[in-house]
Amino acid sequence: MVSFGLLALTGLFCILVPILRHIQRLYLNYRLAKQTGLHIFIAPVDPYGILWQAGSRFFTPVLQHFQWCRIIDLSWTWEDDCTRHEKYGENFIVVSPAMNIIYTSDKVAVEEVLAKRKVFIKPKLYEMMNMFGKNVDTVNGEEWSRHRKITAPCFNERVSGFVWDESVRQSQAMLNQWLAQPEGKVSKMVDDTRIVALHVLYAAGFGVQHDFSGGVRISAPGHELSHRDTLMTMLNNFIATMIVAPQEAFFDKIAVILSPRMRSVLLAIKEFRRYTDEAIASERILLAQDRGDQKHNLMSTLIRTSDQAKVDGAQSAMKLTDDEIKGNIFIFNVAGHDTTANTLAYTFALLAINPEVQKWVIEEIDEVLLGDNSLVYEDAYPRLKRVMAVMYETLRLFGPVPQIPRGLVTPNVPLTITRPNSGTSMASSSSTTTLLIPPNTLVNLNIHAMHTTPSTYASHKVWNPKRWITSSSPMPQSAPSNPLTLQNENLLHMEQGFAPWASGPRICPGMKFAQVEFTAVLSTVLKRAWIAPSVKGGEGGSEMTAKTEVEALLQDSHHIGATISMKRPEDLWLKVSKR
Numbered sequence: 001m002v003s004f005g006l007l008a009l010t011g012l013f014c015i016l017v018p019i020l021r022h023i024q025r026l027y028l029n030y031r032l033a034k035q036t037g038l039h040i041f042i043a044p045v046d047p048y049g050i051l052w053q054a055g056s057r058f059f060t061p062v063l064q065h066f067q068w069c070r071i072i073d074l075s076w077t078w079e080d081d082c083t084r085h086e087k088y089g090e091n092f093i094v095v096s097p098a099m100n101i102i103y104t105s106d107k108v109a110v111e112e113v114l115a116k117r118k119v120f121i122k123p124k125l126y127e128m129m130n131m132f133g134k135n136v137d138t139v140n141g142e143e144w145s146r147h148r149k150i151t152a153p154c155f156n157e158r159v160s161g162f163v164w165d166e167s168v169r170q171s172q173a174m175l176n177q178w179l180a181q182p183e184g185k186v187s188k189m190v191d192d193t194r195i196v197a198l199h200v201l202y203a204a205g206f207g208v209q210h211d212f213s214g215g216v217r218i219s220a221p222g223h224e225l226s227h228r229d230t231l232m233t234m235l236n237n238f239i240a241t242m243i244v245a246p247q248e249a250f251f252d253k254i255a256v257i258l259s260p261r262m263r264s265v266l267l268a269i270k271e272f273r274r275y276t277d278e279a280i281a282s283e284r285i286l287l288a289q290d291r292g293d294q295k296h297n298l299m300s301t302l303i304r305t306s307d308q309a310k311v312d313g314a315q316s317a318m319k320l321t322d323d324e325i326k327g328n329i330f331i332f333n334v335a336g337h338d339t340t341a342n343t344l345a346y347t348f349a350l351l352a353i354n355p356e357v358q359k360w361v362i363e364e365i366d367e368v369l370l371g372d373n374s375l376v377y378e379d380a381y382p383r384l385k386r387v388m389a390v391m392y393e394t395l396r397l398f399g400p401v402p403q404i405p406r407g408l409v410t411p412n413v414p415l416t417i418t419r420p421n422s423g424t425s426m427a428s429s430s431s432t433t434t435l436l437i438p439p440n441t442l443v444n445l446n447i448h449a450m451h452t453t454p455s456t457y458a459s460h461k462v463w464n465p466k467r468w469i470t471s472s473s474p475m476p477q478s479a480p481s482n483p484l485t486l487q488n489e490n491l492l493h494m495e496q497g498f499a500p501w502a503s504g505p506r507i508c509p510g511m512k513f514a515q516v517e518f519t520a521v522l523s524t525v526l527k528r529a530w531i532a533p534s535v536k537g538g539e540g541g542s543e544m545t546a547k548t549e550v551e552a553l554l555q556d557s558h559h560i561g562a563t564i565s566m567k568r569p570e571d572l573w574l575k576v577s578k579r
């Protein structure tokens, strides 16, 4: 009897202690948050904890009417635009038992955070992406400088011409397939832009060229999955991948009792490792043959610099371990294709439902790309400003990275923010104030809210690429374009308030790569084709019904894996016809 009572007491103690600790931590964080004077939301769970991340899809439907549940859901920053910040301020704070999170859509704060990489660092949660090895995206300080010095130069201006040529080659083949469909009705646009982006990345980054119709969509000899399916399985099950990859041996042992989904994740991880090992091995063979004609790319640079450093015993500044090489191959695979592919897919759909914009951008393409010979990077790319305006505007509303989290190395760091209710004027000494960031706080840059702030963007919800073009021509913008007016047009560069590729020292190293690829693909397609909406299934339905369906589909997007993407990509039907 006594021992039963003791057991019950011990049990109660074991349950109560963690609950009390949880409440105490929540209270302490709340007191720290109070010091900021910002609007406070209280979330009783750790938003980045593995429990919430793994289980949120089950909890969210039940708890979604609680504000806190909504605000810790990964997709909220995309779904809510700037509305929550309009109501609660450009800066507000979420209190949770594990940490506090300041959300900011304030362009002054965003710029400062991104400029100071040594103060505002990649937080610990990025370590989850070290599953194949540390990489340039996840590390900080000197370690980051080392990774960046080796990887980023592989994507500089030197490779842009190559990215352009390969993008043209891939998109010509893609367009030929589209035009060969019955009535030009295409339902696999999202998949196709992914293939183009992967093939361009592999050609420019890994030195492997594929034809559009084959390549990464076909399993290589000895493999159970294609390279594309390997990546997509991991991206669509990102949390599961982060759990399984570091404990692969353990999950292998219990594979028989895993759910089919977890088994497919396990297989994808194994296949990715095999593809990576094979790619490294074949690059080493090429390097051993010392082929002077060999182009330098990410893969060859990673291996060459590292192997050379091992031989020379050179300073560690130019050396990566084998695991770090694999980690970087993984991160470039993910960051280097999903982002551009989704931007292209959203753009094709947006052009289809905005024919006047499509006409406007075609005017420029027809002018710049006169005859096939003009498809030369140096001649064409700098003149395709309207095409770039289209990319900017798609990234403003459908940017793949809607939020960027940062941690702090020391507590009580000052951050310049716009003074609440200081109107729309740019930062001046009177319009800004200083916020002391309390200990144990993350800063989450709400890029999507910043991109949809009405004070920066008039008609902020309207997809209007023309907002990015300024003209020094005396002709009104509404007048028909001619070579002269096009020549006088300039692309708007915003110092603050637009950061789809981030900014500062950790700005995306693939920005130019993505811009060149996007411009080449869009101009290749629109040079020969016109894109219109089509109803789901491709049969019947008026143009208006088709437009409404496509609009709804675009809004039905979510933050999954690493980026924003459509929930139902297979339902996107477009009609592509020769023009």
Ligand code: HEM
Binding pocket: 136, 137, 138, 148, 155, 331, 332, 335, 336, 337, 339, 340, 343, 395, 399, 400, 401, 404, 405, 499, 500, 501, 502, 506, 507, 508, 509, 510, 511, 513, 514
């Ligand atoms: C439209 C296309 C793209 C967009 C919108 C985009 C956006 C971004 C953003 C916002 C970041 C900063 C993330 C953070 O600091 O947490 C980033 C980082 C990064 N991106 Fe991109 N990206 C794009 C294309 C690419 C491409 C094509 C590549 C490679 C070829 C690439 C490779 C990377 C890498 C390696 C990082 C980490 C850099 C570092 O931390 O130093 N991205 N990207």
